[in-house]
Amino acid sequence: MSEILQNSYQWLKALHVISVVAWMAGLFYLPRLFVYHAEAVSTSGETHTLFQTMERRLLRAIMNPAMIASWIFGLLMVATPDRIDWSQGWPWVKLVAVLGMTWFHMWCARTRKTFEAGTNQKPGRYFRIMNEVPTLFLIIIVVMVIVQPI
Template sequence: MYLWIKAFHLIAVVTWFAALFYLPRLFVYHATARDHGDRQAIDYFQVMERKLYRGIMLPSMIVALILGIWLLALVPGFMSQGWMHAKLALVVALVGYHHVCLAYMKKLAAGNCDKSHTFFRWFNEAPVVALLGIVILVVVKPF
């Protein structure tokens, strides 16, 4: 049973990261369209952002978290290992990032987001750092 849960956890995590990578990229395009006054493109990006967030990003985060908690319940010894504490800290940061994405999505939709496309290009890099850390922690278990 453990391996099945782990497999579906990994699938949910991959799906969540795909959305975490793509939504801020849509923000880049949205901010660029806003700066050019392209109302049609803005409307299009709002729909894409909303569908990505509601249809993929939020459900995959919930499934990844539920399955991750289930895995920890099956192997509680992981909670005594430093690498798991570091991994969970990165997961908490990702959940925060996820909610910041929601806030930016709402601000962009309301037309009151003052962040530039350059800001969103840099903002888009945060999940990459988290992914690198999480994979290294889980595979190498450095401490």
């Protein structure tokens, strides 16, 4: 198994990056939809239904598969022998940031359900602030992987 992982490592890395890019696109866009949904849409009517459809499809058709693929390809890369030195700090910081990104994904899923139920009480400003969270995780992850400062 380790020989297969070694021989396919570059492909795993490419597929991981592609998956992460798709996941990040959704993590940036869904909270932006929440901003517009909270600020400009009543809790009923055609526009409300349209936003619900857009939010649901983005989460289920793009974000969920991209997150799952990111985790699978990432874990396969981690399982590849002699690629990561776990005695260094950067892989642990990256792991915490990836767990944070996954938490944010779950937060998006729970928030979507509040809009679906018509029970959202948060203003658009709240979602504008939350929209910055994945950017912070992205910066941490990229710096840890590329620069490996610790």
